[in-house]
Amino acid sequence: MKHAYMIIAHKNDVTFSTLLRMLDHPDNDIFIHFDAKVKDFGTEEMQKIRNSLSHAGICFTRRTSVIWGGYSQIRSELILLEAAVGHGHYDYYHLISGQDLPIQSTEEINSFFEKNKGKQFIETFSLSEACMDRVKYFYFAQERMGRKELKDLGLFLKLIMKATYVIQNRLKLYRNRQISFMRGANWFSITHELAEYILENRKWIRKTFRWTRCCDEVFLQTLIHNTRFEDQISEQGYLRCIDWDRGMPYIWKREDQDYLQKSPMLFARKFDSNVDPDIVEKICEAYG
Template sequence: ELFLLEHASKNQYDYYHLLSGVDLPLKSQDYIHQFFDKNNGKEFINFDECVRNIVIEKRVKYYYFFVGGYRSQNLFYRYFTKIFNRISRTVQNILGISKIDEGYVYRKGSQWFSITHSLAKYVLDQRENIKRNYRYSFCCDEVFLQTIVYNSPFFAMVKRIDEKYNNALRYIDWEHGNPYVFKSSDFNNLIKSKALFARKFNVENIDVVKKITQHILNEL
């Protein structure tokens, strides 16, 4: 994410949007540009509201090794990773090891965002601290941006939208999947959403992608 922001910001765009390879726009380019022109200066970042600070801190406090093992197809490696990190956390706790910055309130949320050039530059100015503080952490892509913004003047510019995950303008369904993969039967809910982007989609359910694409083309 830092690498992408660093290279994209060389041309100084108004907004930077982090998307995955299984995301899809739900609106036309004209609609998306008009939306950000209207909300110029606002930051679109998701913050989980119901997670206690101590739970988030555990992701950063300890050194996690072999983190890639959590998603490995090798069951033995996955099991080894969980056991090793559990023992490692216990030992670190006994030794009083902590990477927590006591002056920070830690927050988390969805990693996908739409942020201004000013915030992108603010984040990049801290990239060495980010690398040092979050290296060997656990799922820090859901923590580092939210924590930086929450402890900065930029938090006042976060756009509040009263719909789950829509603070980041992303339609993501965590209730029916990890996350849920959209199908043709979800088409109406998707296009009626206030979100500008949605995830996730795959080739096995390509019909819904075609329907959304055609819907956008029809509105041009």
């Protein structure tokens, strides 16, 4: 089986280089979207990465600036899918971040997907009423705001954001009324057929989610709702080990090694070599 690993990255650190080393296998090709906000990542750094790999093919996509909660997060995923699907036919397309690591060997991962061929590994559930604000209002400043708290924004932008929300709410100017929205993690492992279906619906995705908030966790699940692809979703979920109880998400540390090695998941996030380099090294030794 052939696998396309699509990486959204924003740091060229030890975690990122370890991830690439662990994915360096003849059955894998690696596609990287590196955040345009990082100015010290250029041609020289890309060539060093190419030279460091012996087996996997590698492709750097065009770079865009990715802002938390903005449509740019969806755009980066579509850029990666376009690059991977345009390059060739892969059995599975895996979306991961530059702070993820495999927690199974490549042979075990490939064997798993061989046994489960045709299934989609996506998290999906109904979008709660409390989260409907994400999709029913226009968020024209989201690409400027990101994770910043209102107190950190300029006065003019604060006033515009507040006024826009109040007007839409008071006048009940709700958008996307006829759509049944779903939600789930943005990370996935999907088949070639579904990857093509997503790209075929790029215009609908942009029209529906262009000015929404945090909808990288909504667009895919909503797109495939009530389609044949929804019936293909595995009960095993999206195969990522992520701890939201201790962090946003929690950064794995050396004391978590035993827990990670016992996990039935295939990938884990979040790792940070600046916080705990030991766990990054130990995971690479175990599964690299």
